[in-house]
Amino acid sequence: MTDIAADPPSSARPLRGTTQNILEMVRTRLADLRKSERKVADLVLADPRRILNATIAETAEIAAVSQPTVIRFCVAVGCEGFQDFRLRLAHSLALGTPATHSVLLATDPPQAVLEKIFDYTITSLDWARHHMDKEALGQAILLLENATAIEFFGFGASGIVARDAQQKFPLFGVPCGAQLDSHQQVMAASMLRPGNVAVVISNTGRTRSILDVAQTARESGAKVIGITGSDSPLVAHCDVAIIAETLDNTNIYTPTISRIAALVVIDILSTAVALRRTDEHFQRFEMMKKHLNELRFTEKE
Amino acid sequence: MTDIAADPPSSARPLRGTTQNILEMVRTRLADLRKSERKVADLVLADPRRILNATIAETAEIAAVSQPTVIRFCVAVGCEGFQDFRLRLAHSLALGTPATHSVLLATDPPQAVLEKIFDYTITSLDWARHHMDKEALGQAILLLENATAIEFFGFGASGIVARDAQQKFPLFGVPCGAQLDSHQQVMAASMLRPGNVAVVISNTGRTRSILDVAQTARESGAKVIGITGSDSPLVAHCDVAIIAETLDNTNIYTPTISRIAALVVIDILSTAVALRRTDEHFQRFEMMKKHLNELRFTEKE
DNA sequence: AGCAACTGTGTAATTATACTACATATCGAC
DNA sequence: GTCGATATGTAGTATAATTACACAGTTGCT
Numbered sequence: 001m002t003d004i005a006a007d008p009p010s011s012a013r014p015l016r017g018t019t020q021n022i023l024e025m026v027r028t029r030l031a032d033l034r035k036s037e038r039k040v041a042d043l044v045l046a047d048p049r050r051i052l053n054a055t056i057a058e059t060a061e062i063a064a065v066s067q068p069t070v071i072r073f074c075v076a077v078g079c080e081g082f083q084d085f086r087l088r089l090a091h092s093l094a095l096g097t098p099a100t101h102s103v104l105l106a107t108d109p110p111q112a113v114l115e116k117i118f119d120y121t122i123t124s125l126d127w128a129r130h131h132m133d134k135e136a137l138g139q140a141i142l143l144l145e146n147a148t149a150i151e152f153f154g155f156g157a158s159g160i161v162a163r164d165a166q167q168k169f170p171l172f173g174v175p176c177g178a179q180l181d182s183h184q185q186v187m188a189a190s191m192l193r194p195g196n197v198a199v200v201i202s203n204t205g206r207t208r209s210i211l212d213v214a215q216t217a218r219e220s221g222a223k224v225i226g227i228t229g230s231d232s233p234l235v236a237h238c239d240v241a242i243i244a245e246t247l248d249n250t251n252i253y254t255p256t257i258s259r260i261a262a263l264v265v266i267d268i269l270s271t272a273v274a275l276r277r278t279d280e281h282f283q284r285f286e287m288m289k290k291h292l293n294e295l296r297f298t299e300k301e
Numbered sequence: 302m303t304d305i306a307a308d309p310p311s312s313a314r315p316l317r318g319t320t321q322n323i324l325e326m327v328r329t330r331l332a333d334l335r336k337s338e339r340k341v342a343d344l345v346l347a348d349p350r351r352i353l354n355a356t357i358a359e360t361a362e363i364a365a366v367s368q369p370t371v372i373r374f375c376v377a378v379g380c381e382g383f384q385d386f387r388l389r390l391a392h393s394l395a396l397g398t399p400a401t402h403s404v405l406l407a408t409d410p411p412q413a414v415l416e417k418i419f420d421y422t423i424t425s426l427d428w429a430r431h432h433m434d435k436e437a438l439g440q441a442i443l444l445l446e447n448a449t450a451i452e453f454f455g456f457g458a459s460g461i462v463a464r465d466a467q468q469k470f471p472l473f474g475v476p477c478g479a480q481l482d483s484h485q486q487v488m489a490a491s492m493l494r495p496g497n498v499a500v501v502i503s504n505t506g507r508t509r510s511i512l513d514v515a516q517t518a519r520e521s522g523a524k525v526i527g528i529t530g531s532d533s534p535l536v537a538h539c540d541v542a543i544i545a546e547t548l549d550n551t552n553i554y555t556p557t558i559s560r561i562a563a564l565v566v567i568d569i570l571s572t573a574v575a576l577r578r579t580d581e582h583f584q585r586f587e588m589m590k591k592h593l594n595e596l597r598f599t600e601k602e
Numbered sequence: 603a604g605c606a607a608c609t610g611t612g613t614a615a616t617t618a619t620a621c622t623a624c625a626t627a628t629c630g631a632c
Numbered sequence: 633g634t635c636g637a638t639a640t641g642t643a644g645t646a647t648a649a650t651t652a653c654a655c656a657g658t659t660g661c662t
Contacts, residue, residue, distance in 0.1 A: 094395035110439045113573040118430040129419040138411045272414040
């Protein structure tokens with residue numbers, strides 16, 4: 001199609017979605033960049049905030065390249081131009097520097113630990129938000145809405161989530177249980193009946209006993225909702241699987257963030273179910289609000 | 302000073318810090334704006350994303366005002382100009398629309414509930430991050446670093462946090478306990494000894510029995526760290542108080558978000574303590590990492 | 603090794619965009 | 633109703649982003 005050779009060697013670059021963190025993008029594209037463009041990239045990665053408030057001329061100056069090179073760099077990392085690049089950079093910086101850039105060091109002062117963990121948590125939540133399966137979520141809400149009782153299952157960090165979900169029973173509007181011990185879990189799963197819903201929470205989805213629980217619950221006639229990470233074998237045992245993907249699954253903080261993402265999923269499910277019920281049972285909703293407020297002021301279970 | 306009258310009636314406007322969410326800013330300043338500027342403000346609040354990708358000319362066109370008015374609007378809400386405004390808008394939109402703008406409606410489809418809850422969670426976390434008392438955090442880390450044992454206390458949603466913290470004991474590196482029942486709490490608090498640290502978690506900080514626990518722990522000679530919301534009476538009973546402020550304290554979701562903010566605080570504390578120990582006990586740190594990885598792959602407590 | 607083709611980078615011109623100075627309209631008070 | 637003051641728009645200017653083009657450095661082929 002184009003027979004001009006020089007400027008755009010961008011024949012068929014598979015640029016990922018526009019929501020992608022631009023710093024991540026720069027980082028992954030680093031290898032494909034030309035020497036001069038790379039100077040710009042290095043500069044951006046080293047001190048993004050500086051570039052954010054700079055013009056093309058300044059950026060070119062600092063990076064010791066020409067102005068068009070700066071623009072070419074912007075295009076190379078998937079932006080429309082410099083303006084667009086700055087906007088995306090602002091977007092990314094708002095969320096914080098992704099964890100892949102800033103690894104915690106033993107020498108970090110508390111201040112740095114604070115920044116990095118907040119950065120990581122917020123970035124990951126943003127990621128989880130954009131990668132959440134809306135379809136599955138809707139189905140899960142439908143199941144929970146029609147449940148006669150709900151049972152939550154989880155171990156370790158996910159056990160925390162299960163218990164938290166159970167505490168939201170005023171929102172779900174039906175009896176809720178949370179089993180954290182594997183024996184109790186099997187027993188509870190066996191006792192489930194059609195109309196009941198089991199919510200199985202596991203980041204890896206690989207724990208043997210949690211898979212058993214999901215299967216048992218299903219055999220008992222209950223519907224099974226799974227909240228888990230990507231590539232999870234748990235999915236096979238669920239009627240609906242909500243994948244709460246985390247930014248970087250190999251990272252040491254994965255359990256930390258997956259836990260928080262799962263909590264947000266619970267918030268969404270409980271709130272959505274409560275809102276749905278409103279149409280039919282407005283009184284119930286009001287009561288729930290009252291309960292929540294009581295919880296706020298006295299904070300007693 | 303300036304005797305020109307027309308353009309800048311901005312004699313001495315007390316503009317808040319630059320980190321402030323620009324949408325919040327626009328909203329609070331709405332009353333002070335001139336009629337035409339207000340048209341722009343309404344437009345921005347109604348469809349911020351549209352403005353983000355528009356030029357001054359387009360914005361002026363849509364709002365049916367002149368181009369300088371758009372710039373005047375930008376200055377009026379505390380920006381340097383249109384460029385700066387766009388950058389800040391990008392920043393704010395990255396975090397999501399703050400909850401004050403988007404209240405959940407009974408008619409919201411699941412998709413909307415998802416967006417709003419993620420928005421609210423992320424915005425609030427950002428808020429909490431910028432309002433966190435770094436000083437207090439540093440002191441808390443110091444106390445935990447030198448603790449011989451740590452005991453976590455909390456009720457309801459905060460009880461979840463306490464238990465989560467206890468599960469991070471490999472990071473803290475000393476025996477950790479979590480008491481969720483008020484009788485057990487008093488007993489545990491009484492049994493604390495000098496060198497021990499009590500972490501008392503309560504969003505409102507007004508629950509009677511949790512205040513008693515803090516006091517008892519202190520009388521037993523233990524140091525007390527509080528994780529609580531603003532205006533909390535709990536602060537008086539603590540050696541160090543970490544205020545995890547939430548965006549909007551009167552909102553119905555306050556317990557929801559304060560819970561997550563508190564979890565992030567726990568993450569920061571545990572990680573910082575673990576990192577500190579590294580200098581002296583590198584082996585311990587390695588072991589901790591191994592433990593965490595085990596946790597990841599089998600997810601068993 | 604030497605020529606050719608191509609990729610990479612910078613210079614200079616162009617265009618678009620944000621911003622400023624000025625003029626006119628609108629509002630409110632006496 | 634007129635005057636003063638504030639608010640808004642028009643027209644022009646400066647600046648920043650973008651494009652077209654030309655040169656330099658690399659790589660491949662005979």
